[in-house]
Amino acid sequence: MPPHQALIVGPAWVGDAVLAQPLLAALQHNHPDEALHVLAPHWVHGVLARMPQVTQILTNPFAHGQLALGRRRALGRQLAQVGYTRAVLLPNSFKSALVPWFANIPIRTGYVGEMRSLLLTEARVLDKTVHPLMVERFAALAYPATTPLPKPLPQPRLVPNLVEQAHSLQRLELDPKPPILVLCPGAEYGPAKQWPARHFAALARHWVALGGQVWILGSAKDHSIGESIRALAPGPIRNLCGTTRLSEAVDLMALAHQVVSNDSGLMHVAAALDRPLKALFGSSSARFTPPLSDQAQVFSLDLPCSPCFQRTCPLGHTNCLEKLLPERLLAD
Numbered sequence: 582m583p584p585h586q587a588l589i590v591g592p593a594w595v596g597d598a599v600l601a602q603p604l605l606a607a608l609q610h611n612h613p614d615e616a617l618h619v620l621a622p623h624w625v626h627g628v629l630a631r632m633p634q635v636t637q638i639l640t641n642p643f644a645h646g647q648l649a650l651g652r653r654r655a656l657g658r659q660l661a662q663v664g665y666t667r668a669v670l671l672p673n674s675f676k677s678a679l680v681p682w683f684a685n686i687p688i689r690t691g692y693v694g695e696m697r698s699l700l701l702t703e704a705r706v707l708d709k710t711v712h713p714l715m716v717e718r719f720a721a722l723a724y725p726a727t728t729p730l731p732k733p734l735p736q737p738r739l740v741p742n743l744v745e746q747a748h749s750l751q752r753l754e755l756d757p758k759p760p761i762l763v764l765c766p767g768a769e770y771g772p773a774k775q776w777p778a779r780h781f782a783a784l785a786r787h788w789v790a791l792g793g794q795v796w797i798l799g800s801a802k803d804h805s806i807g808e809s810i811r812a813l814a815p816g817p818i819r820n821l822c823g824t825t826r827l828s829e830a831v832d833l834m835a836l837a838h839q840v841v842s843n844d845s846g847l848m849h850v851a852a853a854l855d856r857p858l859k860a861l862f863g864s865s866s867a868r869f870t871p872p873l874s875d876q877a878q879v880f881s882l883d884l885p886c887s888p889c890f891q892r893t894c895p896l897g898h899t900n901c902l903e904k905l906l907p908e909r910l911l912a913d
Contacts, residue, residue, distance in 0.1 A: 583615055583616045586618055586636075586663055588618050588665045590668065591619045591671055593621070594625070598625040598629060599850060599853050600737055601737075602634070602853065603734055605617055606735060611723055612667075616636035617634055618635075618638075618665070621640075623640050626638050627830070632739065632740070650679070653676070653680050656680050657682065660684040663684075669723070670692075673691070677691075678701060689701045690722055692706070692718070693707070705722070713869070714869060716734065720734055736873040736874060737852065739831055739853040742828070745829065746832035746833065746835065749825065753821065760788075762837070762840075763796050763833075763837040763840045763842075764781050765799060766797065766803060769845065771864075771891070773889070774845070774863060774865055774902075775843055776861045776902050778810050779813055780907045782814040784910065786813075786814045786816070787907075794818070795818040796819050798830050798847060801822065802822075806822075830847065830850070834847070834856060839858075840858045844860065844863075851872070855875075859878050860878065863887060864901060864902075882900075882904060884900060888901075
């Protein structure tokens with residue numbers, strides 16, 4: 582164990598957690614004498630567990646928007662016993678700065694936001710023109726404010742656990758030999774980011790006709806759309822939504838020959854595993870959080886009404902995804 586520890590207050594979204602990996606790699610490189618502990622909600626632990634830079638994962642127990650001042654003070658005082666040398670805060674909220682402040686960590690770095698500057702020892706002003714991508718904004722916090730980011734910035738990378746991968750294959754009775762198409766039809770943010778089930782099913786039928794198999798990955802919330810795809814595409818198709826932990830989904834996705842995903846956390850997982858990826862964008866934009874992999878292709882119709890960044894289509898038609906036909910993906 583290195584002689585010092587640093588606390589990273591991590592993001593609350595799976596995709597954002599993946600995009601934080603280059604920051605962790607830079608911190609490890611710049612401060613090799615520090616072990617990296619990441620404080621994050623339990624639902625993102627699965628991707629943090631596949632980052633070799635992370636020494637320890639701590640659970641952030643607070644719900645979104647919950648102040649819980651007394652509990653944050655108690656957690657901060659508990660973490661003060663560790664003796665952290667620095668803290669790096671990725672969320673921009675006032676609440677996210679409280680625990681490192683209560684822990685009296687001597688160096689607390691983060692961006693100005695929500696009147697929290699007094700809680701930081703190094704409050705950075707974000708220049709969005711210099712760092713237009715979220716991955717850049719995170720990574721910049723690993724360097725002095727005046728130091729430019731390395732170009733090109735290393736892409737996020739996850740490392741599957743091969744032992745646990747073998748256990749997952751056995752538990753789920755999966756055969757990795759036929760070529761695997763992984764479909765990720767969910768989108769936690771809302772239905773305006775979800776490609777229709779019938780479009781996913783068309784790709785599944787094409788893949789199966791060529792001798793492959795299909796695994797559908799997602800959370801329990803995505804099980805019903807997984808079943809809709811399976812009903813429209815008979816053959817060797819497994820709906821694994823809700824049957825795997827996030828860490829298991831990472832390990833299984835590492836076996837994919839092709840991934841097709843909405844703009845979601847699993848899209849970023851596929852990119853970080855460097856799997857051939859077709860990423861679908863409708864109500865959102867790839868300009869801020871694109872899939873960062875040379876093997877990723879972005880598909881978008883760029884309609885005048887998109888990106889709207891709404892959870893549901895304000896026009897009631899979701900043409901940005903309805904009219905993005907499977908034939909276009911099959912042609913590339």
